Amino acid sequence: MSGHPSCRRFSEEEIVRIKDMNKAGIAPRQILSSLRQNNPNLLAVSRTLYNVKAKIRKDSLGGRTMIQALMDELDENGFKYSVEHDCEGHLTHLFFTYPISIALTKSYSTVFVMDCTYKTNKYKMPLLDIIGVSSFNSCFYSCFAFLQKEGEKDYIWALSMFRNLLGVSCQPSVIVCDKEFTLINAIKVVFPSTTNLLCVWHIEKNIVAKCKSHFEEGEDWDTFLSNWTCVRNSVSESKYHEALQYFESRYKEKGVLLNYIRSTWLPLKELFVVAWIEKCIHFGNHATSRAEGAHGILKKYLQVSTGDLSMVKDRICLAIKNQFQEIKAQLSSEKINVPRHFKIPLFKDLVTYVSVFALEELFKQYKKSKFDIELLACKGHFSATMGLPCSHKIRSLESEVLDLVDINQQWRLDMRSFSEYET
Template sequence: MARPRIDRAEADAVLQELRRREEDDCDNFHHYELDAEHRLKNLFWADCDSRLDYFSHGDVVVFDTTYRTNKYAMPFVPFVGLSHHRTPTLFGCGIISDQSLDSYVWLLRTFLLSVAQRRPKSVITDGGDAVVAAVKIVFPDSNHRICSWHVEQAIEEHLHGASTRNEFRSLVCDACSPEAFEERWYGFMAKHRTAGNRRWLDDMYGKRELWAAAFVHDKFFLGMAGDQRTECLATRLHTGLHGGMSLPDLLRHADACAHGMRRARRRGQQSAARWFTPANFYLLREEIKMIDSFEVVEATARGHPTFGKKVYMVVFRQRRGVLFHVECSGYGVGEVIRCSCRKMEREGLPCRHILCAMRHNDSSLIPNCCALRRMRRRGDVKFERLHEMEELGRRVFDLASEDAQEFKEIKEFLEGWLDDRNAVLRGSGAVAVVDSNAADDADSVTPVTKKTKLIEG
């Protein structure tokens, strides 16, 4: 089936918007390619924040080319990585007309152009044949491996039986020598190769240096060698895409996701340091460092999707038989989170398993129930109120955004409240002034408190 032709009006609208952004700030970047009929063929863009983030955190780049969810069936390819706080960061986005080698080479070269030809140390991809070939051409000296989430999906599709799948997973995860891998591989093939999986196994063997721990365990991938969810950082940009989405809609969607990721990163960096005293934050930081040693292998919801109970099964990667159960129920001030390790009950601080479940649920703030008052800094009542309202507001806004009428009602209420509040301030002659000396360093354990003073006019 031929790909639908891109509407010229949509393409012109997107290109005009990207040109306007570059005129406003020359550090914004976009580049595009037209086909023989002068229609948009390939497009890449990156704003100034994305480019700056790359120069700080672009040593490992993840990109997934398998999502074709828009009305033109064009692959949407976000380039993402991890910040120094191990939170997702966006380096740019691309749209390509097809999954050919030429399109991928164009995309990767354009990405390099946006970052002043600074190649990443390592890249993680979905492992498609054309992608693998393009990486060899454009990033010949970079480490390359296939995202373990995609490997896992292929295992589920092509291998049958728990024992067979686990034996193959051991080839993915066990850091043996290349010689030992070869011996184990041929033993696996002798037992489990069938007419149905022969072609896939031959293809995987040809790409063994891109997924087997025997070849990739000692290379620099920021500890993502076995972390399926961390490697799929781009999934949050793919969430919300649909087959009827236009190019302007896709641009707006990417903008909204990028802003959300940056906002969550800022909030997440500040949350723990501002909640806890320095001594308790030091202990909590040790738990945060251990998150990557665990992963959520199963998450189940019971009752109402927002107000019901959620149970996460968390596994220790090095000993996958060691399981922990994290149970979350309620919301806001009534929220309760428990882990089977009982660390929270014993020591009053959230454990690495709870933090792992939070990350799985895309939560960037320490829940109120996991920050006992005796562990917190004293006197920051405003921050405690703000934290509680942010948690409640997040749930309200998520629900209201799904219904046009509820969205309108909530929006009008908030606008009316702000108008009334501003009218009171104007009537009293008071002006809200923010202390310009307020720090914004998330790495510090000193609380960052914006002090608002009312000065009589």
């Protein structure tokens, strides 16, 4: 009987279930497995399911083109979006953000990570993913932009839309990205007062790819990496020049290697060397690993790389809603639950008002101030980058109680709720 297409049809109830599961982003094979659990005699195959999904999609368009339907959906659901078309009327750029993402973006507007991801849609348009950082040191999707290509003008357009979304009073302090000069130049144009940091992980990865072949023994290579790390971790400009001078004298015979370092990375030293980046408030973000992780999660929702823009938008919304609910639940939980080791006089005015992540960082500084007999000279890096009191400040407290005013708004729970936003 399974050879007859008419016997492989789904019932009306099964089609309703397919619509619901498809809307929830459940993979086709899992939909079929679920249907077979309820109906062991089901004769439908994967092609039957794909045909039903195609019909559902066609019905949802209602005679509109995919782009027309997408624009209508964005309007109906309160999205903030902007589009660009070419002279023939074809869509070339699409910037959009979900309403709850706007709330998160404006609440956490200090640090953002930017990176493009690929293989997300059948048009092969690069997707610029802008990631924010919450009070709990977790990331969230801020906004997205489908671009025609990764040119400077494309990035300037997308970042200009992002700037308009934030408003004049919420300009970011730090943007982290890879060594992509078109994006770096666009950041300079659109956010001239924002500090741009380069991903240190990608720098190390590039150096391994370009330099490791110049060494035969593993020990020599390890020594080279250690010396380079000393250059990158220089805590002051004078220390940087000392470390660089030693590095260049040590490897003066490897001219090709030194020329690569000098021409590629040293001109960008202000974007990744500790002496410069530890002067800005980046909350510990100096790599694009957050964006890489967000890309991975997003592609699990997408499942395929051949969906149209409307389908990609729907799956992105699923990811955003689940992410937002996690943040909202954690915010509520940390306002009422206090880990036992934080019940000390120092944190009396902070617990339930400051995130657990920030309290953990403060607790580490507290232990240093209490148990380290001699603290190293304070360079101000911790407070400057994290927005939290350092061990020196804690040791000097007369009241032995930290005040909320000493805590950067990034870590404050009492200043946000998101209760008015429903997913």
